[in-house]
Amino acid sequence: MNEHERRATTEALFRDVNERIAESAERFEATETEFVCECADPNCTHRVPASLVEYEEVREDPTTFLVVPGHEHEDIERVVEDRGRFRIIEKVQAVVRRTVVRLDPRSA
Ligand SMILES: [Zn+2]
Secondary structure, three states: OOHHHHHHHHHHHHHHHHHHHHHHHHHOOOOEEEEEOOOOOOOOOOEEEEEHHHHHHHHOOOOEEEEOOOOOOOOOEEEEEEOOOOEEEEEOOHHHHHHHHHOOOOOO
């Protein structure tokens, strides 16, 4: 696995965690919850407060992710929206894009 694939895989793992957080929030009929930051740092433990509606917007596109402001990495992604509490980033690096699309939990 090269460096780009490794970072993309880390982000995809955080995305999987958030899919489960969203499912349980829905089960408890919550409209807002705390997601984990979906950045490329495997040791990141930051939480991102967001509504389930906002989360679904991010998840619609397999190349967009939810991160704490400042946790974006300009060599592989760009900020598409800054919502204050979190930023929506889009993967732009080719290998990273391909990897996160391949690992998209919604594409089954
Ligand atoms: Zn982070």
